[in-house]
Amino acid sequence: MSQPSRLEKKAQDCIDRGEFYEAHQVYRTLYFRKTQQEQYDDLLQILCNGSKKLGDVKEALSALDLAELYAETLLKSKTEPSEKIFEQLSSVGGYISLLLQLCDPSFPIPSADSLNKFISTCVKWSQTVASRRRERKHGLSELHYVIAQAFLHHRNYVNARNHMLFADHPEEFAKLLHTIREEGGSKSSEAEIFCVLPFLQMLTTVWIFHKITGWAGPIVKLLAMHRVHTASKLLTAYLAILNESPSCNGCRQELFNFLKMLCSALNLHDVRFAYSKQVPVKVIKFVQVKLFDHLVEAYKPHLDVDPTYHSYLEKIGQIFFGNPPKNKNDSFGGLFGNILKGIDLRVLGEKKEEDEIFSDSDFEAGSIHTGRSETEDAYETAEESEMTECDRQNPPPKRATEEIFDDLD
Template sequence: MEHENGATAVNRIEKKLRQKLDEGDYYEAHQIYRTLYFRYVAQKKFDDLIDLLFDGASSLLKADQIASGIDLSILYVDTLTKYEEKVIDEKVLTSLDSLLSFMKPVSELAANKEKFLQESVKWSASKSGNVRGSPELHAKFANTLWKQKEYSQARRHFLWSNDALNCAKFLVDYHTTQGSKDESDLFIAQATLQLLVRKNIQMARAVFSDYLRLHPTFADQSSSKPPLATPLLDFIYFVLESIDRQTTQANRLQIYTILIEKYQSSIDRDPSYKSYLDKIGQIFFGLPQPKPKSGGFLSNLLNDLMKDDDDEDGEDAQDDNKEKNKTNAGLPTVVQDGTKPDTTKSEMKPKLREEELD
């Protein structure tokens, strides 16, 4: 009898809810949804609650009740978290992305929207086994945020996604609409380095290649291999090639070090590159962790390998020939011939600063 009374009470509340929605009394409707949330959680009626909250959040968001809609969206994710038996599947991922797509950008509610994104990714991480969240969910969020012109947020999710092609298309759009002409190589260089720091070699290669193919500045190039449009692009290409080079660890380390030395002026265009290159060296080229209170590991390493170098480029002709003879078999052809890359063009500090790695 108690169960019937409880069910009757819920039915009465749901009827009142539909009435409030029809009347456009969204504040009262929001409060009723929250009341039902607590009742359904207490009764562990998670399947019903998931459907109820999705419908409620969607209705409020479509009615431009953005704050209330985001609140119910967060409760939707909270219900997924409480429902331990709930598995991650395409239907849930699509539902989360649909809710995001209804959230019109409102600056005052940016923190609320960010909480929804974070909680969604956190839940997907607990179900997918990927500590950074489901790559599929990141891809959905990234593409939706891109459509909403939320470029910084979209970029972050693209770099944790598995959608290389759309990531490259996004970066092209990001640069052409938000960056300056001279930053075309900076946008792809930073993204590629960050993907390598995240150990996503396959996506780094695909994004780099697709970006050069799709970007109007580089699309007319006859070859996808060096010499490319800028020395920085040549450097990124050689780093990607060096990761899988079939040679000894010591030789690969020498190749990596010489590449950094030769392209130093291009690397200096963005101060963040040094940190990324330190990490990439540790992950792929056998560099040890930096010593505490050192002047920077790459600086110390270069000093050790090029002990007598005092000029700005870090090596004189004699030392360059000496190093070249040691490692010639494993070097890319542009490095083998000892030719200094053309870095005389104006090297500008990027105007658009990206977020730090998580």
């Protein structure tokens, strides 16, 4: 890196003399000058150093302000994510290290609104530079993992769990769920409820986790986002932890068994499996539908413990098995409607585009609370507010089916 400029030396002198406000203003001056000159590489390094130095002296708001400028610079310059960039962010105290520092229990965390703006900008940047379809929609998985770790260090388990849903670290997610279970003082017989919702939610791509109260089930959430493989790994890791924990003796297995069989049913959707076994796809679909319906009916007494489970399962049935939505507004009435209700459209060939089914899944195309939690605001801003009505009404052409399976977890 080039030698420190005169203004950088002046900022350091201000910090040494305890003139933190003046140092902050010097860094902001550097930000405007470097931005005007489009010297983004130098600017990122300067803001990283400045945010870390101000954080070290407990100037939380000033440090966060520079971190926000850092994130805005990333967004404006569209800096590509790379090993070098992430290494820089971690080693020199960029926005990731700053967030970890701000979430240290001994360091007072700024207001929720300030932190939300910072996280929202980071997610926007990661969406613009992501290459995987899911990450273009929700942000880089590695970014979510680091943010989740930051909230975990601050014992903010709600936001940590929400971000961990979008990180490809199912083993770490399982440890977090186990920590939540232990610190929540649950009984050993209640261990299953902590894993169910996240598991299902990975399969539906619906942003409703902020509405869920209690700690029941990250595994349900993973299925809701179409991430079958990740959800399966989460379930396996969580069960392994329970088996090694003396406090979990006598844990009930009904819902765990249900999730295992649900994953088996979902794996039948893999077209490559059908081709490898030379089984007609219609036969696979028929078996799938019947298996799913039977599973839900057989385990209904256990699923009834939380009405939320049925909401996710209904969505999963629509996405993966072609189930029609419940008749809130039945457009067909009288005899004709009754006739249609007697026909199993799923088996007779109602077609759902493969690209639609796996639009946010493990099979996608591409190369890699308080009240309303910060994640909801961030994602709503990033993926919806910038879409025009024209974009929503005229989606891009569907990709070919054979391109869907090149982005497994």
